[in-house]
Amino acid sequence: MKRRFLILCTALILILSLFLVLYFTVTFEITLQVTGGGTLQAEKLRVHPFESVRIRAVPDYENGENVTLQSISVNGKDMTDKVRFGTLRLRFIWGNQTVCAEFQTVTEPVRANAAVFV
Numbered sequence: 631m632k633r634r635f636l637i638l639c640t641a642l643i644l645i646l647s648l649f650l651v652l653y654f655t656v657t658f659e660i661t662l663q664v665t666g667g668g669t670l671q672a673e674k675l676r677v678h679p680f681e682s683v684r685i686r687a688v689p690d691y692e693n694g695e696n697v698t699l700q701s702i703s704v705n706g707k708d709m710t711d712k713v714r715f716g717t718l719r720l721r722f723i724w725g726n727q728t729v730c731a732e733f734q735t736v737t738e739p740v741r742a743n744a745a746v747f748v
Contacts, residue, residue, distance in 0.1 A: 657677065660676070662729050668690050
């Protein structure tokens with residue numbers, strides 16, 4: 631009985647060690663692509679499995695034009711409705727992620743009390 635318990639504990643420790651080694655050696659890349667007048671900023675561009683990362687969409691106001699975020703997608707899936715206060719959070723990442731954002735110049739000024747992606 632003691633021998634079986636010892637073998638079971640040893641096997642569990644080996645499996646746990648294998649998972650830890652895989653976790654720290656496997657990383658996934660976050661690729662940012664932008665069209666229009668703006669930038670994307672990520673906390674980090676390489677993440678371990680099941681980590682989270684926040685991506686900020688920052689419109690470019692340097693030219694004096696009104697620029698807004700038109701759409702944002704992750705691996706081809708539209709995530710525009712998940713943007714909160716200009717930030718998209720990707721959770722439980724498994725695999726490489728490509729984030730594409732499209733910014734659009736608006737002719738009319740954005741009102742201060744307008745709710746944009748909130």
